[in-house]
Amino acid sequence: MELGPPGGAGPAEPGPRLRGLRGDDRAASAAWLSEASAGRRAPSVAAVLPAGGSGERMGVPTPKQFCPVLERPLISYTLQALERVCWIKDIVVAVTGENMEVMKGIVQRYQHKRISLVEAGVTRHRSIFNGLKALAEDQPNSKLCRPEVVIIHDAVRPFVEEDVLLKVAIAAKEHGAAGAIRPLVSTVISPSADGCLDHSLERASHRASEMPQAFLFDVIYEAYQQCSDYDLEFGTECLQLALKYCHTKAKLVEGSPDLWKVTYKRDLYAAESIIKERISQQICILMDAKEDEEHVGRCLEEMLKKELNHVKVTSGALCHAGRDLQQIILEQCYNFVCVNVMTSDFEETRKLLNALEESNLSILYPVVVISVHFLDYKLVPFGQKMEHLMQIKEFAKEVKKRNILLCGLLIYYPQDEQKLQESLRQGATIIATLIKERSFGLVGQLMVA
Incomplete structure (x- = not known):
C-alpha cells in the first residue's frame, strides 16, 4: 500500500x-x-x-x-x-x-x-x-x-x-x-x-x-x-x-x-528536549518601522544577541514579510519576534500569522510567535492599553489550531536608559524562555517586562 x-x-x-x-x-x-x-x-x-x-x-x-x-x-x-x-x-x-x-x-x-x-x-x-x-x-x-x-x-x-x-x-x-x-x-x-x-x-x-x-x-x-x-x-x-x-x-x-x-x-x-533544543537555535525579528540603528526594536535585537549568544538572531521588515518569509522558511526558522513600535494593535502581527499559515511551516513543528509592543505609557491610559492588547487571546486561540503558539510581550517606552535596558533584558529572558519551553499552556498570555 x-x-x-x-x-x-x-x-x-x-x-x-x-x-x-x-x-x-x-x-x-x-x-x-x-x-x-x-x-x-x-x-x-x-x-x-x-x-x-x-x-x-x-x-x-x-x-x-x-x-x-x-x-x-x-x-x-x-x-x-x-x-x-x-x-x-x-x-x-x-x-x-x-x-x-x-x-x-x-x-x-x-x-x-x-x-x-x-x-x-x-x-x-x-x-x-x-x-x-x-x-x-x-x-x-x-x-x-x-x-x-x-x-x-x-x-x-x-x-x-x-x-x-x-x-x-x-x-x-x-x-x-x-x-x-x-x-x-x-x-x-x-x-x-x-x-x-x-x-x-x-x-x-x-x-x-x-x-x-x-x-x-x-x-x-x-x-x-x-x-x-x-x-x-x-x-x-x-x-x-x-x-x-x-x-x-x-x-x-x-x-x-x-x-x-x-x-x-x-x-x-x-x-x-532534544527536538526543542534543535528548533530553538534561530530567531527571526520582524519590525513595523523603518530600519535604523536608533529604532527601539534594534535595542531589543542587540539585547537578544547579547543574552543568547548561542542562538542565531536575524531581522527583517514586516512590510516585506511575505517576500522574506520564503527565505526564512528555507532556513528552517521556527521562532518569530514581531516588534510593534509604530502601532499598538495587532495589524502587523496578523500579517505575519497569515503568512505563516500559508507557508505550512508549522506542519512538522510548533512555530512560536511573540508579538512585542513598545508603548508610550504617558500617552495612553494603562487600562485602555491593556484592554486593546488583550485581543491576543482570540488571535492565539485561532492560530493554535494550526500549531502556531502566539504570546504577547509589553515593554513600556520611553523610559530612562537604565530602566529601558533592564526592561529589554527582562524581555529577552521572557522571549528565550517562551521559545525554549514551547508551552501550549502559555499560548495567548500577555507578559510585561
Missing part, C-alpha cells in the same frame, strides 16, 4: 550531510551523493521500518511509535529523518492491521512522501520480512522497485543523521552487510540458573548493536527466506541472520550518540 507521491517531504529540519566523515569515507560519500543527485551509477536504496511493536516496556496504552512528542507522533520524526535523504527512494513501514488507519492519517497529516505501508508480523523479524517481500515485488499490484541496498531502521530512533545512513549503506554495498555500533555503557554479565553471577564480559572487547543497519538486498532477503521459525519468533539481530544463512560478515560502523532508542516513558521527555 503506497502513500504519497515521489519527491521530498514538507518543511524539514536540515541535517549535516557529511558530518563526522573523514578521509576515504568522505571521498566515497561525496562520490555516492554526486552520483545519486545526478541519477547515475549510485545503487538504488530503500528503507524498511518495523513499527508493529506494542510498547510494553513504555507502560502506556499507546504503542511508543505513536506516542506524541510536541503533539506529533514519534514515528513521524523518524520518517522525516529518512525522507530528507534524497537517495533513499522508498520507505516501507510495517504496522499492525489495527494501526493501519492511524498510520495512514499520520502520513497524510504531516505530508510524508515516498511511504508504503505493509502489515506487520507478530514479531520484529516477521515485520521486517514482510517489508522485504514488498520490496522484492512479491506482493500483487506493488509499484515498489527491488533495491540494490536496503536499510533497516527502528521507527523509534528519530535522530538518525544522513552521515550514519550513508556510512552503513556504502559499507553494505562493499561488504554485503553493515551495522552501526556504540560502546557499551554498562558491563554485561551472565547469571547462573540459581540467580548468581556466572561470568561477565570484558566491556572494552564488546559493542552494543544499534540501528541503522544496511544490506545488499539479495543477501538479507535470502537470509530471511532461509531462516527458521525460531529465528523469526525469538531473534532480534538482523546482522546475525546474514552471517548465519549467507555467510556474510557485517562491517561494523561507529555510530553517533544520538542513535539511542526511545524505550521507556522517560525517553519521550528526553526526545522532546
Whole structure:
C-alpha cells in the first residue's frame, strides 16, 4: 500500500550531510551523493521500518511509535529523518492491521512522501520480512522497485543523521552487510540458573548493536527466506541472520550518540528536549518601522544577541514579510519576534500569522510567535492599553489550531536608559524562555517586562 507521491517531504529540519566523515569515507560519500543527485551509477536504496511493536516496556496504552512528542507522533520524526535523504527512494513501514488507519492519517497529516505501508508480523523479524517481500515485488499490484541496498531502521530512533545512513549503506554495498555500533555503557554479565553471577564480559572487547543497519538486498532477503521459525519468533539481530544463512560478515560502523532508542516513558521527555533544543537555535525579528540603528526594536535585537549568544538572531521588515518569509522558511526558522513600535494593535502581527499559515511551516513543528509592543505609557491610559492588547487571546486561540503558539510581550517606552535596558533584558529572558519551553499552556498570555 503506497502513500504519497515521489519527491521530498514538507518543511524539514536540515541535517549535516557529511558530518563526522573523514578521509576515504568522505571521498566515497561525496562520490555516492554526486552520483545519486545526478541519477547515475549510485545503487538504488530503500528503507524498511518495523513499527508493529506494542510498547510494553513504555507502560502506556499507546504503542511508543505513536506516542506524541510536541503533539506529533514519534514515528513521524523518524520518517522525516529518512525522507530528507534524497537517495533513499522508498520507505516501507510495517504496522499492525489495527494501526493501519492511524498510520495512514499520520502520513497524510504531516505530508510524508515516498511511504508504503505493509502489515506487520507478530514479531520484529516477521515485520521486517514482510517489508522485504514488498520490496522484492512479491506482493500483487506493488509499484515498489527491488533495491540494490536496503536499510533497516527502528521507527523509534528519530535522530538518525544522513552521515550514519550513508556510512552503513556504502559499507553494505562493499561488504554485503553493515551495522552501526556504540560502546557499551554498562558491563554485561551472565547469571547462573540459581540467580548468581556466572561470568561477565570484558566491556572494552564488546559493542552494543544499534540501528541503522544496511544490506545488499539479495543477501538479507535470502537470509530471511532461509531462516527458521525460531529465528523469526525469538531473534532480534538482523546482522546475525546474514552471517548465519549467507555467510556474510557485517562491517561494523561507529555510530553517533544520538542513535539511542526511545524505550521507556522517560525517553519521550528526553526526545522532546532534544527536538526543542534543535528548533530553538534561530530567531527571526520582524519590525513595523523603518530600519535604523536608533529604532527601539534594534535595542531589543542587540539585547537578544547579547543574552543568547548561542542562538542565531536575524531581522527583517514586516512590510516585506511575505517576500522574506520564503527565505526564512528555507532556513528552517521556527521562532518569530514581531516588534510593534509604530502601532499598538495587532495589524502587523496578523500579517505575519497569515503568512505563516500559508507557508505550512508549522506542519512538522510548533512555530512560536511573540508579538512585542513598545508603548508610550504617558500617552495612553494603562487600562485602555491593556484592554486593546488583550485581543491576543482570540488571535492565539485561532492560530493554535494550526500549531502556531502566539504570546504577547509589553515593554513600556520611553523610559530612562537604565530602566529601558533592564526592561529589554527582562524581555529577552521572557522571549528565550517562551521559545525554549514551547508551552501550549502559555499560548495567548500577555507578559510585561
